[in-house]
Amino acid sequence: MVISVKQLAGAIRKKRPQIEEQNAGELAIFYMNFFGFYGRILDNVLVPEERDAFYQLEDMGLVTTKSEKTDRPYVKCVNGRYGISGWKNWTIIYWILKEGEITRIEKNKPEESEIEKGGGVYSDESVWKQAREARKSFGAGKG
Numbered sequence: 001m002v003i004s005v006k007q008l009a010g011a012i013r014k015k016r017p018q019i020e021e022q023n024a025g026e027l028a029i030f031y032m033n034f035f036g037f038y039g040r041i042l043d044n045v046l047v048p049e050e051r052d053a054f055y056q057l058e059d060m061g062l063v064t065t066k067s068e069k070t071d072r073p074y075v076k077c078v079n080g081r082y083g084i085s086g087w088k089n090w091t092i093i094y095w096i097l098k099e100g101e102i103t104r105i106e107k108n109k110p111e112e113s114e115i116e117k118g119g120g121v122y123s124d125e126s127v128w129k130q131a132r133e134a135r136k137s138f139g140a141g142k143g
Contacts, residue, residue: 003039003099005032008062010106015060031057035097040066043093054095062102068092 009028013019019027030053034041043065046054057063069091076085 002037003032003035003097003102005029007102007106008032011062011102012060014105014108015062034095039099040094040096043095046095058095061098062105063095063097066094066096068094 005028008031009024012024012027013021043051054063069089071087072090073084074086074088075082
């Protein structure tokens with residue numbers, strides 16, 4: 001599955017509604033320039049500022065990380081001759097787009113809160129009725 005810039009921008013907007021549409025598009029372009037047509041990139045290609053930006057995307061739930069451990073030969077030069085003098089453990093870290101999650105978020109509208117629907121805590125008449133009855137029982141006045 002390939003995620004488009006438009007899909008990622010839509011998912012960013014739905015996860016962070018305070019981000020303007022143009023800024024979400026610019027962020028999506030920034031991220032997709034790293035991924036290209038692949039769903040993952042190596043962490044070691046990122047500079048610290050870029051990595052911080054990816055942590056923000058991870059906080060939104062749009063990427064995840066995966067690590068692999070591997071051994072590589074340690075090459076040493078002795079008297080002009082190179083040879084393997086041992087093995088070194090390496091950890092390779094990937095940033096992976098959560099393509100299914102991005103598609104799901106981008107396609108679905110965010111759920112409106114009760115307040116946005118015109119409801120909420122103060123709209124339920126039964127709550128007001130209970131409050132009036134409680135005030136009467138404590139002699140706090142007329143409700």
